Amino acid sequence: MLKLYDSELSSRLLLGTARYPSPAVLAEAVRRSGTEIVTVSLRRETSGGKSGGVFFELIRQLGVHILPNTAGCHSASEAVLTAKMAREVFGTNWIKLEVIGHHDSLQPDVFELVEAARILTGEGFSVFPYTTDDLIVGERLLAAGCRVLMPWCAPIGSAAGPRNPSALVAMRAAFPDIPLIVDAGLGRPSHAAVVMELGYDAVLLNTAVASAGDPPAMGEAFAKAIDAGRLAYLAGMLEPRDMAVPSTPVIGKAVFS
């Protein structure tokens, strides 16, 4: 079981709710992926508009945990206010903390991130920080009260897959008891399998599923890859070798010449 703050979960896939062709496809993708956590956001509601209410009702009916995000925030103060407003709406202390520092890469501003995490944990939030694979930032986030870390493996929506697996390995080794979730940059189920084989606890996906030709099928494909990667990690994998090692025993082999 995966334990994230006060919740135990069977699924190791967290799924975003944006960019699906329709609400029905989103709901089906949630079902087939088996996810137990979906991410949501907050935006300005137009006067008299009801779109937020319709979406909220759909999410409530899915019967899964809701993880609101602070997407689009560029400062600690902006992220803190957004988190508080999200708690007001969604009734959860969970917050996926995003503080963006760079427009093109959507790289987190880790300085503002740590500051926002410190404030929010002090106000009772369970913070899921979207961060880089920097070990020192990870330490600072834990010191700020975070009990989960969510490093990127490539820029959001890039579908590039793990660009620096060595850094992910180092992070796993540095924080053996902290749930680590790869958030952002995965494009294919094989990418998810790779990070799970490295010992990561879960992955967070959105675009890779939502923008697939068949999002529900892709959700299921990712779920299977995540399970396979996790099982392989637990089973213990061979280290790569430079030279061949015969798999068939040579003892007792007939000699014909």
Place this chain on the structure above:
Amino acid sequence: MNIIVNGERQVVHASTLADLLSALEYEGDWLATAINGDLVHREDRADARLEDGDRIEILSPMQGG
């Protein structure tokens, strides 16, 4: 009075945040509100008095990653 609602300047006749939501036909338990960068809880909107130049944010759920 002149206030800014979700980034747009508006002239309104509302003395409280609750009055403003009603006048602009916002309704529903899914809204979150803030005045000048401070959260205003649902139960406090009727007591939250507006002043000229206030910046109001009215947010609601939407899809996110």
